[in-house]
Amino acid sequence: SRDFFLMPSLAQEFEQLVSSLQPPPSCLISDEVCGTLAKSARLLGIPRYILVPESASAFAATLLAPSLARDSKLPLQVARNETVDIPFIGMTVVAREYLSPYLDTFPWRADYFLEGAIEAQASDGILVNTYRELEPSILSGMVRDTCLNPHRAPVFAVGPLIPEPSSTVGxxxxxxxxxxxxxxxxxxxxxxxxxxxxxxxxxxxxxxxxxxxxxxxxxxxxxxxxxxxxxxxxxxxxxxxxxxxxxxxxxxxxxxxxxxxxxxxxxxxxxxxxxxxxxxxxxxxxxxxxxxxxxxxxxxxxxxxxxxxxxxxxxxxxxxxxxxxxxxxxxxxxxxx
Missing domain, CATH: 3.40.50.2000 (Glycogen Phosphorylase B;)
Structure with a gap:
């Protein structure tokens, strides 16, 4: 969403708003993409948790981006079919198909999403919309893998975040x-x-x-x-x-x-x-x-x-x-x- 890219320009207003809240918030929960909010949380002195709306397996591919950057593989080349192995689930994906935000067609966008992935790794906790019976291996692996989670941020399975089937309609x-x-x-x-x-x-x-x-x-x-x-x-x-x-x-x-x-x-x-x-x-x-x-x-x-x-x-x-x-x-x- 283009709204994500407006966040850096709104950081000061956001920080002023949060500072005015009474009682003050005990933590900040935000989307994993927006690294700007991590900087605001540090400035405000409150923990920042990220909420991952996708599967833990898919999010693991996103967490590989910082290691790809360290190996000088970002931004990804549109013309190449480089693959990425997602640990713990035995899955290989074509990098340019799944990690499309990191393509060389928009280098500025790649930098923005890379910052979000780095800040996600440095968060105080990762809340994933999944449950352990569905993704046991990747949830356990995400806690201990130094490539995916170098700062050992705790990982919580908080899903499934879906309404009750009996919810009434209009x-x-x-x-x-x-x-x-x-x-x-x-x-x-x-x-x-x-x-x-x-x-x-x-x-x-x-x-x-x-x-x-x-x-x-x-x-x-x-x-x-x-x-x-x-x-x-x-x-x-x-x-x-x-x-x-x-x-x-x-x-x-x-x-x-x-x-x-x-x-x-x-x-x-x-x-x-x-x-x-x-x-x-x-x-x-x-x-x-x-x-x-x-x-x-x-x-x-x-x-x-x-x-x-x-x-x-x-x-x-x-x-x-x-x-x-x-x-x-x-x-x-x-x-x-």
Whole structure:
């Protein structure tokens, strides 16, 4: 967000505001990106904790940036396919794809984010939106690894930071939600596929047709929260599923006993919601932390499968695998809170 880059110019006003508070604050909790606030916390004489909204596994890649800088590997070259190994989880990522803030196309931005990573390592504590059953290795490793955490800042798993599934919606959505719950109530336990690719990713007509065909070939009822990049809207699935435009009560759907799997882009909130509710995933990640999140659930926790493409036959086969695999369902249940 561009707002991050305004923080240095607002530091003095922020410090004056905090100094005027009564009683004075006992600590400062801020996003891990904004190193400017670390300087303000030191000036004000209060501890600074960082709140990490992403997975510990993805954040570990960010904490590698200072070591890359010491090895003169920053800013990253757009034209090169350098890789970064994330310790404790056996994962290798293409640096320019995941660590995009550090690309040489915007050196000033790389410097800004590097300062944030350095200050994150020097914080008084790291609060991560995850839970130990989901990421035990990286949470333990992050405490003792001198490359990721040279100052031994304590690491706290404070997640999942998600609302209760029973949270009510506004009155303008109640009728729509009632229709969805009625559909779920009429299905067999663990039989429904829920499909959502988040709020940022929009599917084109070709992908949408393949997804619809794959869902129908699977033979399972489904609920699809559809967001498209044009005028096309999937139709003709009234007998086998619900297609919703742009909104769905995701937590209520995932927590319903009829829901058996979740086709997702693997955004971290979606991963937390599905794992904490014991729902296996079908992962189709796109960018940033999503491939790391998908690998965490599919390869490390073995609580789902990853889709290589959105071709209909692959979708149908993946749905059948997840729905019929006792091992996958058992592993997903182990993550349930």
């Amino acid at each position: 009155s303008h959505r109640q009728e729509e939600e009632a229709e969805i719950m009625e559909f779920l109530d009429a299905q067999a336990p663990s039989s429904v596929v829920f499909v959502s690719f988040g709020t940022l990713i929009q599917r084109n007509e070709k992908d949408a047709r393949e997804i619809l065909s794959g869902l129908e070939q699977s033979g399972h009822p489904f609920i699809w929260k559809f967001s498209g990049d044009g005028d096309y809207v999937p139709t003709g699935a009234e007998k086998s599923g619900l297609i919703l435009r742009n909104w769905a009560p995701q937590l209520r759907i995932l927590s319903h006993p009829s829901t058996g799997s979740f086709l997702t882009h693997c955004g971290w909130n979606s991963c937390l919601e599905s794992s904490s509710l014991g729902v296996p995933i079908l992962g189709f990640p796109a960018f940033m932390d999503q491939p790391i999140n998908c690998k965490l659930l599919v390869e490390l926790r073995k609580a789902g499968v990853k889709l290589a493409t959105l071709e209909s036959f692959q979708i149908a086969e993946a749905i059948k695998e997840v729905m019929e695999s006792e091992e996958i369902r058992r592993n997903a249940q182990k993550l349930k809170l």
